[in-house]
Amino acid sequence: MYTTMTMVWRRPGILSRGLLSGLLLGQLFCLFLAGQAAAAENAPEVQNAPAALANPVSALLSPGGGLLDVEENAPVTTKDGVSVLQFVIPGDAENLQLAVPGQSVARWSAAPQPLEQDGGLARLREDLLTKRARLAGQLTAVSARLALWQAKPETITLQELEQRERKMQDVIPALGREQADLERRLKLLQQELERLPASPELGQRISVTLQKAVSGVEKLPVRYSYTLSNCGWQPIYNFNAQPEKGDGDIIDVRLMAEVWQFTGMDWHNTKLTLATRGNGPREPAPLPRWVVDSSPKPEPKPVPMVMMAPRKAATMDLAAEDGPAQANAPVDLDASGVYATWTLAARGLPEGRSRLLITADAWKAPLQWLARPSVGDSRVWLMAKYVLPPQQAWPEGQAEYSVDGQSVGQGLFRPRGGEATLFFGADPRVSVTTTADSRKRGESGFIDKSKNWTWAWTYTLTNSHSKALTVRLERPAPMIVDQSVSVSYDDTPPSQKDEKKHMLFWEVKVPADGKASVHHSVTISSPTKLPLLPDAP
Numbered sequence: 122m123y124t125t126m127t128m129v130w131r132r133p134g135i136l137s138r139g140l141l142s143g144l145l146l147g148q149l150f151c152l153f154l155a156g157q158a159a160a161a162e163n164a165p166e167v168q169n170a171p172a173a174l175a176n177p178v179s180a181l182l183s184p185g186g187g188l189l190d191v192e193e194n195a196p197v198t199t200k201d202g203v204s205v206l207q208f209v210i211p212g213d214a215e216n217l218q219l220a221v222p223g224q225s226v227a228r229w230s231a232a233p234q235p236l237e238q239d240g241g242l243a244r245l246r247e248d249l250l251t252k253r254a255r256l257a258g259q260l261t262a263v264s265a266r267l268a269l270w271q272a273k274p275e276t277i278t279l280q281e282l283e284q285r286e287r288k289m290q291d292v293i294p295a296l297g298r299e300q301a302d303l304e305r306r307l308k309l310l311q312q313e314l315e316r317l318p319a320s321p322e323l324g325q326r327i328s329v330t331l332q333k334a335v336s337g338v339e340k341l342p343v344r345y346s347y348t349l350s351n352c353g354w355q356p357i358y359n360f361n362a363q364p365e366k367g368d369g370d371i372i373d374v375r376l377m378a379e380v381w382q383f384t385g386m387d388w389h390n391t392k393l394t395l396a397t398r399g400n401g402p403r404e405p406a407p408l409p410r411w412v413v414d415s416s417p418k419p420e421p422k423p424v425p426m427v428m429m430a431p432r433k434a435a436t437m438d439l440a441a442e443d444g445p446a447q448a449n450a451p452v453d454l455d456a457s458g459v460y461a462t463w464t465l466a467a468r469g470l471p472e473g474r475s476r477l478l479i480t481a482d483a484w485k486a487p488l489q490w491l492a493r494p495s496v497g498d499s500r501v502w503l504m505a506k507y508v509l510p511p512q513q514a515w516p517e518g519q520a521e522y523s524v525d526g527q528s529v530g531q532g533l534f535r536p537r538g539g540e541a542t543l544f545f546g547a548d549p550r551v552s553v554t555t556t557a558d559s560r561k562r563g564e565s566g567f568i569d570k571s572k573n574w575t576w577a578w579t580y581t582l583t584n585s586h587s588k589a590l591t592v593r594l595e596r597p598a599p600m601i602v603d604q605s606v607s608v609s610y611d612d613t614p615p616s617q618k619d620e621k622k623h624m625l626f627w628e629v630k631v632p633a634d635g636k637a638s639v640h641h642s643v644t645i646s647s648p649t650k651l652p653l654l655p656d657a658p
Contacts, residue, residue: 171235172209179392187352194340206329219345225332234326240386240472243320253310260303267296320385352382354395356518358534362545370487381474388470395463397516452479461514490592492553494580500547507541550585576657577642584631594627611642
């Protein structure tokens with residue numbers, strides 16, 4: 122009885138104390154909110170909302186990055202006699218240079234700033250994410266329905282079981298096909314998202330403190346520039362030889378620019394200039410020491426200077442961003458400076474990758490056939506050499522080589538000394554066959570004072586073209602180090618020699634649908650006491 126009365130007596134007390142505690146907490150919470158509001162009202166403004174980047178007026182792109190120039194009217198605030206101007210730049214921007222016309226800058230600072238995602242890639246990513254969410258929801262619903270049909274009911278009559286089985290024969294296969302299709306589409310969407318380069322989400326808010334305060338203005342013009350590594354360009358060539366067209370001496374040339382920018386925004390009406398850049402290290406190696414000593418010590422080898430490789434942009438396998446090569450838009454070439462530049466007539470550049478046609482030309486360069494025969498290799502290579510005219514710029518770049526429009530391979534186009542050498546693979550209608558005629562060793566002279574090695578080959582060139590052609594056949598010439606060793610040749614027709622390259626060569630005229638042969642023999646002689654064991658490649 123006592124216990125029961127005690128408990129009945131204590132319950133109202135517990136409720137009262139709980140009610141009082143709740144009222145007290147509520148009052149404290151209201152006071153807390155009021156304090157927060159007052160603090161927020163008195164606190165300085167915090168820039169945490171996403172902000173947009175200003176569109177660049179011009180962009181100078183090189184293979185390693187870009188220099189962007191911007192002009193905008195930036196908001197300015199004046200408080201306690203101090204005026205501060207603010208604008209936003211990308212998070213990885215470097216080398217910021219700024220000027221406020223008519224004003225002197227006292228200092229500037231940078232703080233993190235979220236960026237608006239308003240570029241073409243951001244819109245494409247948002248669309249893909251929306252599609253992925255919708256497909257994932259549909260897949261969840263289909264999987265749930267399939268699981269519901271596959272579940273075993275706890276109680277069911279025989280008639281209901283038979284009806285259920287008849288329906289399951291149609292419903293379950295259809296749901297299974299729908300599930301597989303949704304999984305396949307979801308997987309493709311995920312692959313697209315993974316291949317899509319990420320747009321930057323964080324930038325820098327630049328706060329510029331002016332030397333003198335301004336009044337009565339909300340915005341001031343500001344000009345600034347910065348460099349970025351997530352934009353640039355590279356040259357891409359296409360060389361097409363047409364040996365059966367006309368005299369076979371015209372090579373169609375297309376120089377294109379693969380340009381990219383991943384700044385998180387589309388560039389609208391931006392003046393674009395493409396520039397080449399220097400290759401190799403920034404500074405020369407030191408001069409080597411020249412020490413003349415009776416017992417010289419080996420000098421340490423100089424450490425080669427390594428040039429930092431530029432950051433690579435996203436790979437070119439993004440079909441969504443790859444635009445078709447534009448028509449030959451007007452391009453202004455300036456080759457008068459240290460680096461050549463091309464200024465494009467078309468303005469602006471969407472976020473992602475694009476290809477622009479810089480120039481199309483026709484080089485008059487007679488095709489040549491080159492054979493470097495060996496046992497087991499019958500290929501004859503098709504090539505051309507072209508002397509580049511002055512006041513033109515043809516930078517190094519990746520190239521696609523084709524013959525009569527059919528691709529024969531890719532490689533690096535690298536002109537040297539004002540001349541371009543182009544290889545177009547092996548000509549399937551021209552071949553060379555190598556026959557080893559002899560290989561022998563013997564002694565000669567009074568009581569075998571010298572040793573002799575002799576090799577002989579026959580090279581047969583076959584031409585299946587309907588016109589005659591000339592094949593340059595090249596073979597290595599032995600490089601003799603010891604003066605007591607001699608070399609002699611027995612060639613038909615006689616060979617010519619390139620002393621600098623240690624090479625023998627023949628200019629062989631091969632008739633149309635015909636053959637021509639070259640006989641080549643080399644004999645090396647050395648004293649018997651000299652331990653020489655030569656071999657021929």
